[in-house]
Amino acid sequence: MKSSIAAGSFAERWIGLEATRGGLVLGVAPSTKWLRHWGLDDNLAGARAFCELLLPTVGQVAAVKAQMPFFERFGAPGLDLAAWFFGECRQRETLAVADAKRCDADDTMDAYADLYFNQVTGLGADAVTVLPFMGTGSVESLCRTAAAGGQAVMLLVRTSNHQADTQSARMADGRTVSEVTADHISALNDELAPKGDAGPVAALIGAPPAEALRLAQRLPRSIVSLPGLGRPGRRIEDCADLVKELGSRAMFPVTTGVLAAGPQALTEVVHSWQEQLRLLRQAHTRER
Numbered sequence: 001m002k003s004s005i006a007a008g009s010f011a012e013r014w015i016g017l018e019a020t021r022g023g024l025v026l027g028v029a030p031s032t033k034w035l036r037h038w039g040l041d042d043n044l045a046g047a048r049a050f051c052e053l054l055l056p057t058v059g060q061v062a063a064v065k066a067q068m069p070f071f072e073r074f075g076a077p078g079l080d081l082a083a084w085f086f087g088e089c090r091q092r093e094t095l096a097v098a099d100a101k102r103c104d105a106d107d108t109m110d111a112y113a114d115l116y117f118n119q120v121t122g123l124g125a126d127a128v129t130v131l132p133f134m135g136t137g138s139v140e141s142l143c144r145t146a147a148a149g150g151q152a153v154m155l156l157v158r159t160s161n162h163q164a165d166t167q168s169a170r171m172a173d174g175r176t177v178s179e180v181t182a183d184h185i186s187a188l189n190d191e192l193a194p195k196g197d198a199g200p201v202a203a204l205i206g207a208p209p210a211e212a213l214r215l216a217q218r219l220p221r222s223i224v225s226l227p228g229l230g231r232p233g234r235r236i237e238d239c240a241d242l243v244k245e246l247g248s249r250a251m252f253p254v255t256t257g258v259l260a261a262g263p264q265a266l267t268e269v270v271h272s273w274q275e276q277l278r279l280l281r282q283a284h285t286r287e288r
Contacts, residue, residue: 010126010152011198011223011249013095017062018248022274023281025097027228027255028054028066028085034259044074044081051085053263057270059092063126065225065253068100083123090119095126101156103131106138113145127152129204133177136184147192147200152223157181157215160206160227178207182218189221198223198249209238216245225251229273236276243280252277 008016030047038053040046047070058064071082086096098116102109109130114121116128127146130139132155143153158178175183182203189199202223205212209227216224224246227234236252243250254273261269 009150009193009197010095010146010200010202011193013126013150014062014223014251015198015248017093017095021060021062022277023248023250023252024061024270024274024277025063025065025225025251025253026054026057026061026258026270027253028064029070029255029259031067031070037259038263044077047071047074047078048081051081051088054266055088055092057267058089058094060267061094061270061274063095063097063251064089065097065099065255066125067255068098079123086124086126087119090124096124097127097129097154098123098125099129101129101131103134104138105134106141109139109142110145113142117145117149117151125151127154127202129154129156131156132181132184136181140188143188143192143201152200152202154202154204154223154225155181155185156204157185157219158205158207158211178215179218182215185222186219193221197221202251209242213241213245216242223249223251225253228253228255229257231256236273236280240280240283247281 028051030050032042035042035046035050038050040049066082066085068082071078074081082098089096100116102112104112112128116123116125118124130142130153132139136155139153139155146153185201185203188201192201193199199221202225203215203219204225205215206227207215212226226239226242229236229252239252257273258266258269
């Protein structure tokens with residue numbers, strides 16, 4: 001039996017899942033590092049075993065974020081593995097984000113839409129991450145395709161690589177590249193979701209909390225994926241103001257902070273992160 005959260009736009013499904021499963025997004029990275037850490041062979045069979053070990057936990061989180069290069073390195077069989085894994089996520093009503101960070105012209109972005117979104121001939125992802133630095137206009141057709149199919153495009157507004165000076169470069173009107181990107185996302189959501197709900201164009205913000213908050217304030221109708229938790233210097237309590245600003249629109253990806261525990265402790269660690277996020281949201285709700 002399908003649940004009601006299986007229908008609707010990506011944003012609607014995320015908000016419904018966040019209410020029941022919390023805002024944690026499980027990072028999926030079958031890399032050489034993590035396969036070896038989990039005692040698996042660094043090959044396609046090891047990557048499949050890695051994904052299979054994740055499945056009991058997948059149905060307990062709102063979304064997964066699969067780092068596509070670690071699938072693509074195995075060629076066509078790696079893409080088949082990703083499509084199979086996304087199908088398993090769908091069976092568990094868990095959103096699947098293909099973390100591909102594609103960047104190209106508008107016509108080739110249409111081809112990427114076929115690859116990432118099509119459930120029959122493609123990977124069947126619910127969302128794909130995109131770099132907008134060939135011009136934000138180049139991603140508009142992909143965003144329209146996502147809107148029509150109930151999926152989402154997640155545009156990189158600010159990377160966690162703080163040495164990437166391009167993002168902080170200022171345009172002629174004084175806005176930074178990150179601010180221009182955030183404003184373009186908001187304009188697209190106004191066009192593609194005119195009813196006023198969260199739209200199909202989401203944002204990736206890897207900036208430190210204070211800067212992330214300033215950018216999030218420019219994104220009143222976006223799902224926002226925030227800096228990945230679990231790494232040194234990324235404390236969950238520093239995100240309190242972001243949670244106040246974004247509420248259920250906030251996504252919190254965790255990769256290292258979960259995978260480092262190994263498969264035996266995976267579910268326990270995921271539940272620990274979910275509880276921390278629940279308490280943070282609860283504190284925000286009390287303040288309101």
